[in-house]
Amino acid sequence: MGENAIIRFDQVTKQYDQDEPVLKAVSFEIERGKFYTLLGPSGCGKTTILRLIAGFIEPSQGSIYLNDVKINKVPPNERQVNTVFQDYALFPHLNVYENVAFGLRIKKMKNDVISEKVSEALRLVNLEGYEKRQITEMSGGQRQRVAIARAIVNEPEVLLLDEPLSALDLKLRTEMQYVLRELQQRLGITFIFVTHDQEEALAMSDEIFVMNQGVIQQSGTPNDIYDEPINRFVADFVGESNIVPAVMIEDNLVEFNGRRFECVDQGLRPNENVEIVIRPEDLEITSLEQGKLRVKVDTQLFRGVHYEISCYDESxxxxxxxxxxxxxxxxxxxxxxxxxxIHVMRFGETEEEFDKRLESYEVSGHVT
Structure with missing residues (x-):
């Protein structure tokens, strides 16, 4: 386990009955004090990872470690972990104060200690003065803040957030993204956030695990994931992409659209069939004479800060x-x-192979 790691999965598989495993021999480490996001489509296994960390379910195979201690059989109430659920899971018959204080009362803390801790938790989520408010009288965004306060008041080492913003409208979601990111940085708690919203993941995370079909496809910083996708799934799921079949002629030279273009990628086989990715914002409109590609415009949509233009080349x-x-x-x-x-992707490349190839041209001075 790494020196700063707080959680480690070692070849963890989760399978229900005879069904296809929802998690397939997954291994990773979570470092202390960072904001992690598990990103992927519904059914990819991201919520299963959260439930395994929380102790709500046990792995079918493999081992889970918290602070170097194996916790496969440790019950949820004995783990320094708290969860914020998608539906908030608040008690409607209790007011804000009693909802936040609930876990502390279970621990039989003194009333003055509970009062101090609850007040601080509500201050951190900007709900001072709401102690006596009934949950049924609060907006969705306010309820979410109460759920977060209830989780952090117990001072967990790890806070798990299972799509906590999905029920909010766009404005509230954006507001809560700022609240969560600021809260994590202020408290220094390890956050593990589950979402299928790639923009949310890119905006909030220190590290992202992109998942599909029970496997972590790629892990890295938001810049890593966006600028250097390992395969078609990641390139297509995280942001919008132009993904085009190509041939890697040699280092720094790739062929597509019937022409050869300079690129910065290295470490592939000569004349290897590959795919290239060019992000839409990296394409600049120019004259036909100056363009590397000649295209015919099909549609144009105004998106506020830019035009989204769909066009087709001669092929x-x-x-x-x-x-x-x-x-x-x-x-x-x-x-x-x-x-x-131009980012070149090799068919069937593993994350380890990709990392080694990326290192080869970073060392040579080419950093994309």
Whole structure:
């Protein structure tokens, strides 16, 4: 276990009856004091990981460690872990104060200690003065803050958050993202956050685990995940992407759209079939003469800060462009991009193989 790791999964599998495993020999470490996000579509296994950490279920195979102690059989109430649920799980017959104080009363703390801890927890989530308010009188965002206060008042080492913002409207979600991120940084508690919203994950996290079909596809910082996706699933799930079949001619040279282009990727086999990713914001609209690609505009949508433009090249390949420039449907335009904008993905590459290949061209001075 790493020096700063607080949680470790070692080849953990979870299977119900004879069904396909929902988690397949997953191994990872969670470092103390960071904000982690488990990101992926419904049914990928992310909530299962949370339930295993919390102790609500046990692994079918493998081992789970908290502070270097195996906790497979340790009951939930004996783990320094608290959970904030999607539906808040508040007690409607208790007011705000009693909801937050509930866990402390179970521990039979003195009333003056409970009062001090509850007041501090409510202050941290900006609910001072709401102690006597009934839960039924509060908005969704306020209820979520109460649920968070109830979780942090117990001073857990790890706070688990199971899609806690999914029931909120867009404005409240954004507000709560700031609240959670600021709270985590202030308290220094390890947060493990579950979501299927990639924008939420990118905005809030120190580290992201992208999951699909019971497997962690890729882990890394938001920049790592967005700029260096390991495979088509990650590239397509995290942000919008242009994913195009290509051939890696040699180091720093890739062929697609019938032409060869400079890139920064290395470590692939000569003439290997690959896929390339270019993010829509990395494509610049220019004249036909200056463009590396010649495309015909199909649709143009205004998204507030940019235009989202769909266009097609001569081969029928669709290209998505995000630009502050307009491009009228039916017109021909050129698309320009830098070598650093091209990210090459190898078919079937593991995360370990990808990391080694990435290191090879970071060491040589090429960092994308």
């Amino acid at each position: 029928g390949q669709e290209w998505l462009v995000h630009s502050t420039k307009r491009a009228e449907p039916g017109s021909m335009i050129g698309l320009q991009f830098e070598p650093e904008a």
